[in-house]
Amino acid sequence: MPCPTVIRLVRFIHVPRKFRRQVTNTFLFARDGYQCQYCGRPRSDLRHREFLTRDHVLPLSRGGDNSWTNCVTSCSSCNCRKGSRLPREAGLTLRCAPHEPHMVHLVWAVRRLTPLQRKYVVEFFGAGVAAVLDR
Ligand SMILES: [Zn+2]
Numbered sequence: 001m002p003c004p005t006v007i008r009l010v011r012f013i014h015v016p017r018k019f020r021r022q023v024t025n026t027f028l029f030a031r032d033g034y035q036c037q038y039c040g041r042p043r044s045d046l047r048h049r050e051f052l053t054r055d056h057v058l059p060l061s062r063g064g065d066n067s068w069t070n071c072v073t074s075c076s077s078c079n080c081r082k083g084s085r086l087p088r089e090a091g092l093t094l095r096c097a098p099h100e101p102h103m104v105h106l107v108w109a110v111r112r113l114t115p116l117q118r119k120y121v122v123e124f125f126g127a128g129v130a131a132v133l134d135r
Pocket residue numbers: 036037038039040041074075076077078079
């Protein structure tokens with residue numbers, strides 16, 4: 001049976017904000033390009049026994065939360081060095097301020113798109129999304 005490569009949504013079903021706002025490591029790492037936001041190393045440059053983690057900029061122990069603006073991707077070494085301190089207290093600098101991402105961009109970023117699907121997504125949503133897809 002023939003199967004379409006692209007299915008166009010003609011009716012949009014609103015997803016409640018509380019579901020969109022939840023931060024998962026899969027989406028967090030995708031938002032940050034799979035790169036430590038302190039030392040800048042991508043996952044492929046991590047050493048043996050190092051891995052990507054979720055860092056709370058303002059630590060949970062000091063009143064921080066799991067919001068998009070308080071969570072960043074950090075390698076295990078930077079996260080360990082930072083501990084329950086603020087970045088500046090640990091001598092670390094964030095590469096960019098964490099922000100709430102466009103969830104649709106993230107959904108694409110963690111999927112494997114075929115070249116045809118990629119072409120359609122870029123044509124339909126604009127070239128700005130290509131940067132997210134190409135990470
Ligand atoms: Zn790091």
